[in-house]
Structure formats: C-alpha cells, structure tokens
Amino acid sequence: MVFSSLTFLLAFIPAVFICCFFCKTTAARNIVLLVFSLIFYAFGEPVYIAVLVFLSLCCWIFARLTELAGSKKEKKLWLTASVAVCILSLMYFGGSDFLIKIINSLAGAELFSATVTALPLGMSFYILRLISYSVDVYKGKASAQKRFYKVLLYASLFPLAVSGPVVLFHETENELTERSISLKDVSNGLTRFATGLAKKVILADGCAVAANSLLFPGASLSDTALLSENVAALSGKSALSLWAGAVFFMLQIYLELSSYSDIATGLGLASGFHFKENFNYPFTASSFSDFCEKWHISLISFFRDYIYSPLCEAKSGKLRQISALFITCILVSLWHGLSSSFLLLGIGAFILLAAENFIFAKIKDKCKPIGRIYLLITVFFGFILFRADSIAVFINTVKGMLCLNNNPLYTKVALNFIAGYAVLFILSIIACTPLIKIIKKNLIKAGENNLFANVIYRVCDIASPAVLIILSVLYMAASPEKAFGYFGF
Amino acid sequence: MKKLPSxxxxxxxxxxxxxxxxxxxxxxxxxxxxRPTAAEIKDNKLTEFPEFTVSALTSGDWFSDISLWFSDTVPFRDTVKxxxxxxSIAFGDREANGLNESVTENTSEITEAG
Incomplete structure (x- = not known):
C-alpha cells in the first residue's frame, strides 16, 4: 500500500482512527496500531511480514540477553549478534543480486542466478530502527522491552514504513508505553498529513511526469534497468530538455521525501507520537555540510550518532576523524544501494565534507550567497548521477546538457512542454522554501491587531486541509498509483 | 462586536x-x-474486483488489485476525470508519456510521443 492511494486515505486511515477512537488505554491503541501496521505491510507483500517479525523477534531476544548479561564482553556479543542478523538480512535482500552479477561477470559465466529481485517494503528503514533499539539497550539509553509486541510495533509502525523518518528507540520509548493525544496534536497532525499528501500527489508526481518525459522517452524511474539502454535515445534530447528534466527530478525527489515525512509526522502526531522534523528546507543551505544538516535529518543523524561518533572518539586526531567520515559516507551510500553510482555519490559527499570541515572550515560560512550557488550546483549534478544510476548515462546526460552530443540547444516541442508545467514549477519552488510558513506567521501576527487579517487567517487555516484533501482525492481517483522515487529503500 | 472563536x-x-x-x-x-462498471464516455470495461486465489494472496497481487479496483471504480469517475x-491545464499534463524531439536538417519538427 502507498500513502498516495485512495485505499489508504479513504479506507485504511478512517478504519485506524475509528478503532483507536474507541480504545481507552495506550496499550489498546498500540495493539490497534500494530494490527493495522501489519495489514499495511501485508497489502504489498504478505510473505515478507515473516521477515519483519523474525528480525524483530531476534532483536527483542538479543536485547533482553544484552540487558541480563553479566559482563561487558557478553553484552557486546549479544549486540554484535543482533546487528549482524540485521545487516546480513539487508545484504541478502538488497545486495545479493548485485554481488551475484559481479561474481558471474568476473567468472565469465552464470555461476549463480539471482534469487531476490527486490527489497521488502521499508526494510532499509526498519532495519535501522531495530539496530537503534539494540544499540540503545546496550548503551543503557533505553530498557529492553519485556513485551515483544512493543518492539514489533516500533519496527513496523506504518507511518514510518515507506520512507522514515528514522526514529531512534530512546526518543520514542516513553511514548510507546504511555502517550496522551491532545486536540491540538490531532488537528495539527491532520493538517500536516493533508499538506504532505497534496505535496506528493500534485507537486511531486507532476514533477515526476515532467522529469520522465524530458529526460527519458517513456521510461519510468522503476525501469532503471532499461535506462542504460536509453543512452542513444538520450543523445537526441535537446540541452533545454535535459536541464529542465534534471531540475524537475531534483524537485521530485525532495518533494516526495519531504511529503512522506510530512505524512509520517502528521499521522504520528495524530496518534500521540512526536517525531522530529526530517527536512529543513535543504535547498536554502549555504554549504554541503549545512545541506546534510537539513536533508533527511533523521537518517544523517542515525549514521552520525551510531557510526561516526563511536568511530571518532573524543580528542581523536584529524586522521581518525577523516577515516570515520569516509566510512560513514560509504555506509550511507551503500545503504541507498549497491551500485557504482551510489558509491560515487558517497565518495563525492566525503570529498566535499572533508574539504569543507578540514580545509575550508574558516571560510565555509563567510559568504552565504556564493555558498548557496555552490551547493545548488553540487547537489544538482549529484541528483543527475542518482537518477542516471550508471556512470555512462550520467556522462551522456551531462554531455547533452552542454550540447556535446550533436543535439540542439532547444526545440519548440521542449519549450511548449515546459511552458505547460510553468505553474507546477513555480508552486514546487515555493514548496521548497519557507515562504508559506513566513506568510502564515505574518498573517497571525497581523491578526493580533487587525480583525480582517485574523478572519482571513482563520478561514484559510480551516479550509486549506479540506481543500488539499479534496484536490488529492481528485488526483488519486481513477489513476494508477504512482511509483515513489525512493521506493527501493 | 462579535467575538471570534477561541x-x-x-x-x-x-x-x-x-x-x-x-x-x-x-x-x-x-x-x-x-461504483461504475463501465466508463460512460469511453465505454471501456473497468477493473473488476479481483478473484481470490492463494497464490494471488501470497504474492500480494490480490491486495494490489483491490487497491487498483478501489481507485479505478471510484463513484462519479468520469466527472472526477x-x-x-x-x-492539468494549470498543473501540467499527467498523461504525458515521453517527449519526442525529432530534428530534421533545417528545422525542428514538432512531434510528441503518444
């Protein structure tokens, strides 16, 4: 099941909240959320629920053993076992196909055939949650749960299923046990959910159609296996198509990820969970380091707190810090996928972060306007590589952007097409900035002394979630469920 | 003066x-x-409620097809479309499926993919 579907909005969500409404205790609400979370996972891949339950059970058992262990050595043993089970499962489902291809190509014959074609829904994310649980218990930041269903709920919570945020166990332990749901939270949660949903189905999906049309003829993002074969067709694209397509793709990925975070945060809030913000207008960052603090904050924080910080002890030298940074960047890129393009992205991120923090640290934040331009250029080409999914396609795309493929600078077809998406483009750009937030803040402030402004604000505040839901339903009805660009994780 | 709600x-x-x-x-x-069973305008057969089979259940196809049926046979479907x-005039053509930029020797011809 995807968030941007009528089934989710008009069948699943009403069922969840009606059932939760009749629950008197947190424990009862937890059971309801657990059942519906498992139904959510079952909707796509019922067989793989067994994987989720098995891994949660392993981590629950190992965490209990960690807490009961007498010595630090024994604690470390159970932690290692827990993390190993998680990592090996992720490697099997996410990396075995890639590794088999490498072995077969090195051997020059098909020694092995791929057995796993896709990662189970949300596996990359629930693995991180389970690792967080195991490590938090080991470090004493959280207690090992006596009841298995709480660990399973934490791992499977449906708002977090598709794209995070990566909620650390110690941050949510108290709310798993006892939480209150206020009217303010439910109201804000529903608004946030409606905003995220509209951002996804109207803006992100629109940008996806534009990007797919401009960059690749008819190929969808899900057909990444075919993209390399489209290199020849890509060569015929005008430079304008490629530039515009790349911009739309950049907007698509940010809007999809941030919309899913909005949906998760909104649903969490309405259920009594207070998740941290996951995006903070990353395209307004003034350096790559700043961008990493604003983009998928929970994911970057996880790797920083659980990989970089332990590797990089206090008062360690620069060499150790740089090594820790390198390992962290490579692990983040491998988490996204086992491919040469992701590895290249990881290395690129390391070079930028190392340069900014160890060579240009003093001048990094001196000139923010130049920093913003540098950041946008860097991230822009990074997204092209992410989209290309192969170095050959990336190089061909960049050559095309510079008219080095004997392709034209622009065509009337491309101009007309892009003009048709002008309104979408402007709204998408606005959605990437805090402009709406600033307008709302100013309207509230003006409303304190001005009745008209107050009325305008109240009417807009009441109507906007409803209007966004109706528009979302119009877009979702009678149309196929759009693939989510980040769905492979 | 009428007070606004708290x-x-x-x-x-x-x-x-x-x-x-x-x-x-x-x-x-x-x-x-x-729920419609045929489009009023095009008179095409719409997605039917999927038949239950164990293999469809275990593969997840049964659930996916239910979701497809739910979206495809939404009440007042053609009005919604x-x-x-x-x-789409304001937000771009969602039915777009590629952009074919054919280039001849002297001019750029306008062709669009289906």
Missing amino acids: AASHRVIKLTVSAAIILILSAICFIFPL KIRSGL
Whole structure:
C-alpha cells in the first residue's frame, strides 16, 4: 500500500482512527496500531511480514540477553549478534543480486542466478530502527522491552514504513508505553498529513511526469534497468530538455521525501507520537555540510550518532576523524544501494565534507550567497548521477546538457512542454522554501491587531486541509498509483 | 462586536471540517451501487474486483488489485476525470508519456510521443 492511494486515505486511515477512537488505554491503541501496521505491510507483500517479525523477534531476544548479561564482553556479543542478523538480512535482500552479477561477470559465466529481485517494503528503514533499539539497550539509553509486541510495533509502525523518518528507540520509548493525544496534536497532525499528501500527489508526481518525459522517452524511474539502454535515445534530447528534466527530478525527489515525512509526522502526531522534523528546507543551505544538516535529518543523524561518533572518539586526531567520515559516507551510500553510482555519490559527499570541515572550515560560512550557488550546483549534478544510476548515462546526460552530443540547444516541442508545467514549477519552488510558513506567521501576527487579517487567517487555516484533501482525492481517483522515487529503500 | 472563536474552538472546527471531508468521501466510496462498471464516455470495461486465489494472496497481487479496483471504480469517475483534466491545464499534463524531439536538417519538427 502507498500513502498516495485512495485505499489508504479513504479506507485504511478512517478504519485506524475509528478503532483507536474507541480504545481507552495506550496499550489498546498500540495493539490497534500494530494490527493495522501489519495489514499495511501485508497489502504489498504478505510473505515478507515473516521477515519483519523474525528480525524483530531476534532483536527483542538479543536485547533482553544484552540487558541480563553479566559482563561487558557478553553484552557486546549479544549486540554484535543482533546487528549482524540485521545487516546480513539487508545484504541478502538488497545486495545479493548485485554481488551475484559481479561474481558471474568476473567468472565469465552464470555461476549463480539471482534469487531476490527486490527489497521488502521499508526494510532499509526498519532495519535501522531495530539496530537503534539494540544499540540503545546496550548503551543503557533505553530498557529492553519485556513485551515483544512493543518492539514489533516500533519496527513496523506504518507511518514510518515507506520512507522514515528514522526514529531512534530512546526518543520514542516513553511514548510507546504511555502517550496522551491532545486536540491540538490531532488537528495539527491532520493538517500536516493533508499538506504532505497534496505535496506528493500534485507537486511531486507532476514533477515526476515532467522529469520522465524530458529526460527519458517513456521510461519510468522503476525501469532503471532499461535506462542504460536509453543512452542513444538520450543523445537526441535537446540541452533545454535535459536541464529542465534534471531540475524537475531534483524537485521530485525532495518533494516526495519531504511529503512522506510530512505524512509520517502528521499521522504520528495524530496518534500521540512526536517525531522530529526530517527536512529543513535543504535547498536554502549555504554549504554541503549545512545541506546534510537539513536533508533527511533523521537518517544523517542515525549514521552520525551510531557510526561516526563511536568511530571518532573524543580528542581523536584529524586522521581518525577523516577515516570515520569516509566510512560513514560509504555506509550511507551503500545503504541507498549497491551500485557504482551510489558509491560515487558517497565518495563525492566525503570529498566535499572533508574539504569543507578540514580545509575550508574558516571560510565555509563567510559568504552565504556564493555558498548557496555552490551547493545548488553540487547537489544538482549529484541528483543527475542518482537518477542516471550508471556512470555512462550520467556522462551522456551531462554531455547533452552542454550540447556535446550533436543535439540542439532547444526545440519548440521542449519549450511548449515546459511552458505547460510553468505553474507546477513555480508552486514546487515555493514548496521548497519557507515562504508559506513566513506568510502564515505574518498573517497571525497581523491578526493580533487587525480583525480582517485574523478572519482571513482563520478561514484559510480551516479550509486549506479540506481543500488539499479534496484536490488529492481528485488526483488519486481513477489513476494508477504512482511509483515513489525512493521506493527501493 | 462579535467575538471570534477561541483557539480551541478554531481547532475543533478545523478538525471537524477535515475529518468530515474524509469520512464523507470514504462513505461515498463504500456505497457499492455508486461504483461504475463501465466508463460512460469511453465505454471501456473497468477493473473488476479481483478473484481470490492463494497464490494471488501470497504474492500480494490480490491486495494490489483491490487497491487498483478501489481507485479505478471510484463513484462519479468520469466527472472526477473531467475535473482533473481541467486541473492539468494549470498543473501540467499527467498523461504525458515521453517527449519526442525529432530534428530534421533545417528545422525542428514538432512531434510528441503518444
């Protein structure tokens, strides 16, 4: 099941909240959320629920053993076992196909055939949650749960299923046990959910159609296996198509990820969970380091707190810090996928972060306007590589952007097409900035002394979630469920 | 002078309006006689409710097909599609499926993919 579907909005969500409404205790609400979370996972891949339950059970058992262990050595043993089970499962489902291809190509014959074609829904994310649980218990930041269903709920919570945020166990332990749901939270949660949903189905999906049309003829993002074969067709694209397509793709990925975070945060809030913000207008960052603090904050924080910080002890030298940074960047890129393009992205991120923090640290934040331009250029080409999914396609795309493929600078077809998406483009750009937030803040402030402004604000505040839901339903009805660009994780 | 509702009342109104929209739309979707079986305009056969088989259940296809049926046979389907076509003028053509930029020797010809 995807968030941007009528089934989710008009069948699943009403069922969840009606059932939760009749629950008197947190424990009862937890059971309801657990059942519906498992139904959510079952909707796509019922067989793989067994994987989720098995891994949660392993981590629950190992965490209990960690807490009961007498010595630090024994604690470390159970932690290692827990993390190993998680990592090996992720490697099997996410990396075995890639590794088999490498072995077969090195051997020059098909020694092995791929057995796993896709990662189970949300596996990359629930693995991180389970690792967080195991490590938090080991470090004493959280207690090992006596009841298995709480660990399973934490791992499977449906708002977090598709794209995070990566909620650390110690941050949510108290709310798993006892939480209150206020009217303010439910109201804000529903608004946030409606905003995220509209951002996804109207803006992100629109940008996806534009990007797919401009960059690749008819190929969808899900057909990444075919993209390399489209290199020849890509060569015929005008430079304008490629530039515009790349911009739309950049907007698509940010809007999809941030919309899913909005949906998760909104649903969490309405259920009594207070998740941290996951995006903070990353395209307004003034350096790559700043961008990493604003983009998928929970994911970057996880790797920083659980990989970089332990590797990089206090008062360690620069060499150790740089090594820790390198390992962290490579692990983040491998988490996204086992491919040469992701590895290249990881290395690129390391070079930028190392340069900014160890060579240009003093001048990094001196000139923010130049920093913003540098950041946008860097991230822009990074997204092209992410989209290309192969170095050959990336190089061909960049050559095309510079008219080095004997392709034209622009065509009337491309101009007309892009003009048709002008309104979408402007709204998408606005959605990437805090402009709406600033307008709302100013309207509230003006409303304190001005009745008209107050009325305008109240009417807009009441109507906007409803209007966004109706528009979302119009877009979702009678149309196929759009693939989510980040769905492979 | 008439007093405006308090912040708490404002939240109640906002929540009631949004929740009511979702519940009303949900209720309409579950009035099964309202679900179309053929498009009024094109008279095409729409997605039918999937037949249950164990293999479809275990592969996840049964659930996916239910989701497809739910979206495809939404009540007032053709009205919804007409409104959405109108919106596409502002928000871009969602039916676009590629852009074919054919280039001849002297001029750029306008062709669009299907």
